[in-house]
Amino acid sequence: MTDLFAKFQPQIDLRDGLLESGVTDPFGLVMERVESPTVAICNGKRTILLGTYNYMGMTFDPDVIAAGKQALEDFGSGTTGSRVLNGTYVGHKAVEQALKDFYAMDHAMVFSTGYQANLGIISTLAGKDDYIILDIDSHASIYDGCALGNAQIVPFRHNDVEALDKRLKRLPPEAGKLVVLEGVYSMMGDIAPLKEMVAVSKAAGAMVLVDEAHSMGFIGEHGRGVVELQGVIDDVDFIIGTFSKSVGTVGGFCVSNHPKFEILRLVCRPYVFTASLPPSVVATAATSIRKLMDSADKRAHLWENSKRLHAGLRQLGFTLGTENPQSAIIAVIMPDLEKGAAMWEALLNEGLYVNLARPPATPAGITLLRCSLCALHTEDQVGEILGMFAAAGRATGCIS
Amino acid sequence: MPDRQQTFARVLEQIQPFNKKGVEVTEATRFAADLEWDSLTVLDFVANIEDEFDVIITMNMQAEIENVGQLVDALGKLTAGK
Numbered sequence: 001m002t003d004l005f006a007k008f009q010p011q012i013d014l015r016d017g018l019l020e021s022g023v024t025d026p027f028g029l030v031m032e033r034v035e036s037p038t039v040a041i042c043n044g045k046r047t048i049l050l051g052t053y054n055y056m057g058m059t060f061d062p063d064v065i066a067a068g069k070q071a072l073e074d075f076g077s078g079t080t081g082s083r084v085l086n087g088t089y090v091g092h093k094a095v096e097q098a099l100k101d102f103y104a105m106d107h108a109m110v111f112s113t114g115y116q117a118n119l120g121i122i123s124t125l126a127g128k129d130d131y132i133i134l135d136i137d138s139h140a141s142i143y144d145g146c147a148l149g150n151a152q153i154v155p156f157r158h159n160d161v162e163a164l165d166k167r168l169k170r171l172p173p174e175a176g177k178l179v180v181l182e183g184v185y186s187m188m189g190d191i192a193p194l195k196e197m198v199a200v201s202k203a204a205g206a207m208v209l210v211d212e213a214h215s216m217g218f219i220g221e222h223g224r225g226v227v228e229l230q231g232v233i234d235d236v237d238f239i240i241g242t243f244s245k246s247v248g249t250v251g252g253f254c255v256s257n258h259p260k261f262e263i264l265r266l267v268c269r270p271y272v273f274t275a276s277l278p279p280s281v282v283a284t285a286a287t288s289i290r291k292l293m294d295s296a297d298k299r300a301h302l303w304e305n306s307k308r309l310h311a312g313l314r315q316l317g318f319t320l321g322t323e324n325p326q327s328a329i330i331a332v333i334m335p336d337l338e339k340g341a342a343m344w345e346a347l348l349n350e351g352l353y354v355n356l357a358r359p360p361a362t363p364a365g366i367t368l369l370r371c372s373l374c375a376l377h378t379e380d381q382v383g384e385i386l387g388m389f390a391a392a393g394r395a396t397g398c399i400s
Numbered sequence: 401m402p403d404r405q406q407t408f409a410r411v412l413e414q415i416q417p418f419n420k421k422g423v424e425v426t427e428a429t430r431f432a433a434d435l436e437w438d439s440l441t442v443l444d445f446v447a448n449i450e451d452e453f454d455v456i457i458t459m460n461m462q463a464e465i466e467n468v469g470q471l472v473d474a475l476g477k478l479t480a481g482k
Contacts, residue, residue, distance in 0.1 A: 131458075136443050146459075152458040152460055153458055153459035153460060154456055154458050154459070155443060155447075155459060156447070157447055163447065166450075166451070167450070167456060170450075170454065170455065170456045171456060359440075360439070363440070364440060365438070365440060
């Protein structure tokens with residue numbers, strides 16, 4: 001008998017080797033208690049959270065929690081059904097209305113996760129003879145959306161407008177084309193030159209989808225993302241987003257002004273053949289989205305935090321993913337996996353949680369410590385975080 | 401020089417910067433197994449090949465191409481009309 005697990009042996013060996021060195025398993029952390037969007041108890045120790053994507057700190061917002069409790073009381077714990085059968089409650093329509101209002105768009109479709117939103121929309125929109133042109137550093141959910149569908153897949157070099165333009169021009173002019181971009185790339189925290197990319201895509205007759213998972217709520221005047229910041233929101237055809245970052249719960253969505261958008265509810269398999277979100281989740285999401293519309297102060301504070309951490313880490317001598325702070329993600333580049341794991345553990349011992357990210361999630365085979373800031377991190381906490389990075393960096397020899 | 405040989409020579413030129421182990425490259429050389437390229441190296445190499453030949457090699461086509469000879473064949477077809 002062939003053991004179907006044989007193909008995983010390289011990963012098993014890599015993991016065993018890492019754990020044998022005595023380092024704590026960086027992918028086995030358990031949060032024992034969560035005190036706030038910025039603090040949890042891990043291994044009995046108070047730990048500042050700097051790797052949760054909880055950008056706007058909505059997870060403990062009293063209005064959000066109250067809305068969830070009320071929905072749990074009124075509508076029960078789950079829908080036990082697909083959106084197109086018994087799984088659409090008033091709450092699902094309400095959260096879709098909140099999204100339409102938030103983005104000022106005509107249509108909104110809510111999926112059970114952000115991953116499923118990309119999976120569903122991308123695989124359904126692009127058919128067999130169509131082309132999907134995507135950035136090489138696209139998120140796994142985008143690649144998986146491509147793999148689920150039958151379209152022809154054309155990747156181009158990360159954030160390279162010329163590479164995109166050249167490929168668009170080589171494709172048959174009459175073919176259907178979907179260009180897939182992200183506002184913020186989650187590994188390095190860099191933003192895309194959407195203004196130029198959307199322009200060349202439109203010139204080539206392509207439809208454009210932008211994943212704004214990591215920008216919703218704080219980039220752009222109304223928090224609509226990099227598309228808003230760069231003034232191209234009216235030129236993009238689809239925006240994909242998630243409830244599991246700034247919104248503070250779970251779920252995914254697509255918003256669009258396309259007049260025929262609603263048909264997707266019947267033809268998109270990852271929408272149809274799965275259970276809809278529980279009533280409490282859509283109630284918390286709707287409340288949170290409406291509050292995010294009016295969060296200019298929190299946005300400003302989040303940017304301050306991001307700038308201060310970026311400048312502070314650079315000053316300590318760390319290599320960062322971007323020259324300047326472009327989002328609420330700051331990637332600290334590690335020389336290798338062993339050093340990265342050691343630094344991750346040293347930070348945890350200091351009382352700080354960040355994400356250890358490594359290939360294949362990261363580009364170019366690098367290991368990095370990814371930090372994502374929250375609007376509720378206080379000035380003191382950012383100071384504390386920098387102190388922890390200094391101590392852990394020196395202890396592990398990452399900085400001198 | 402016949403077209404196919406010319407294409408092979410141009411492909412060879414594109415392979416060299418990524419041929420870190422100095423593997424002797426023939427038409428039978430496999431990208432993953434012999435050159436030991438990971439998926440990121442493949443993406444970079446394909447981008448260069450696309451620009452060199454002014455073609456598109458979709459990921460769907462890439463899945464069918466395992467060795468250098470198959471790439472030369474595919475490029476022959478892609479550039480046939482040019």
